[in-house]
Amino acid sequence: MGKRLLLRGNEVIAEAAIRAGCQCYFAYPITPQAELLGYMALHMPRLGRTFVQAESEVAAISMVYGAAGAGVRTMTSSSSPGISLKQEGISYLAGSNLPAVIVNIVRGGPGLGNIAPSQCDYFQATKGGGHGDYHLIVLGPSTVPEAGKLTMLAFDLADQYRTPVMILADGLLGQMMEPVELPDPVDPATLPIKDWATTGAKNRTPNVVLSFDLDPDKLKQMNLDLQAKYRAITENEIRYEETDTEDAEIVIAAYGTIARICKSVVRTARAEGIKIGLFRPITLWPFPYDPLKALSERVHTVLSVEMSAGQMWEDVRLAVAERAETPFFGEMGGIVPTPRSILNEVKKHVR
């Protein structure tokens, strides 16, 4: 482990990407993730690596496609409206089985929205966003140190499964400073060779990167292969955290920044004698349906708390079904629910 650093979430994600061996970073400025570009603009060239400020989000994700296809670790980052523009390239990355990391520091929406923190892009991140039958692995950090850890994991998962991975954070996490310790840097030269990449067909048959087949039977097979990959990811990579759930009668389901706030709500409520716990999905796709289902058999209520109109709530209800009550509490427009408002909501459901 390296020395302790005091950095913003955006800068920690950038530093973690560098330490993971990211060789090419392409992006377009947008608030509230601009510090990520600034950090990469300073540090990538010093390491002999590539930083390009692209002419658009569409171009940035297409540059990622090219670099990923050429077999290097590569990343782009943006915030909500910019991520909407990247959806074309994200679909192509998924269809072409290309590993890449995409960071979304979510802000209020829809449209131009605002620059305050929000979780209103959960549907877009976990249910598709672009065209076609595909999924991203979606990781939802709830603290700055975890943002660093999950960014490094994202590069490993992307390579392992040849799939794009999204870090779904929010403006609060991007802007907040916390002390972090990151693992030592990975030397890109020590990473496994990607024998499928377009590195020049010297002494081998040519490699082709594509997401295309006019023959319906062959395109069906491409899709079946993708679905098999998604099943493997679902079997192997589900991550979540349970806090104080052993004897809980009521559980809060929350991810990201708001999950951290809910953790302190759990502590406060426990001090008041309420048997409450927290269920925090870390992989938002694949969603931890089975662990939440198992938990829902032991509690009377699963309260979803989000900085949105209730998007992850749909997955919570799918997991819980009729086994427990599934109320929702949330805020929109970039408003972060306070611990007091969440505690008041909890108390409405205590039996």
Add this chain to the structure above:
Amino acid sequence: MSANLENMVKVFERPKSLTDAKFTYCPGCHHGIITRIIGNAMDELDIADRTVGIAPVGCSVFAYLWYKADCQQVAHGRASAVATGIKRARPNLIVFSYQGDGDFASIGTAESIHAANRGENITVIFVNNQIYGMTGGEMAPTTLIGQKTATTPEGRDASLFGYPIRFSEMIATLDAPAYVTRQALFDTKHIMETTRAVKKAFQYQVEGKGYSLVEILATCPTNWRMSPVQSNAHVAETVTKVFPLGDLIDRG
């Protein structure tokens, strides 16, 4: 027969950098000639085993089938951005994009101009046949005034649809590009000139001179509703008046 064949000198053959996969292009279309010219440049510079080609969306979507080189098939219009990503990731590769007029000069306008403006050390082959071939003959940004297409059935009216865009001239206003030229294929002389221009464009990239763009005026007999012979005459007599041939920039 066989004894005689052994004594004969081969004066014409498929470039070694091309596969024997059949073209998917219509009869009389120039895409096949252009593919061959690129293969010839790869042969002469001996670069096929370090070249990555980019297949666009449009009639040349299958371009990855014809080169004995690595290829990436990419989203409509994004070829120059993808080329940027490949070249920045592995600067020793020779990277070329193959783009039609809709791809390069319409939906990919931003990517095309900014890759040129950054002086990316890539080669763009820009095939201008003034029409969208694959989707059924719609108007291109380069469609001539008065030209009938599926979406300008009464002919292109400048007051409604603007003018044929001289994209290479726009690129030529930039400081970064090393080589920008417009060529044609309507007769042997011009095929030879295009062959030289394409080789020069790749040569500049090999030498690290920067961005090179070869625009090639091509035919689309199917959607122009002309014979191949009429199509060649149309390029020679009419299209070249709107899109003059020759080098626009040569900073080699």
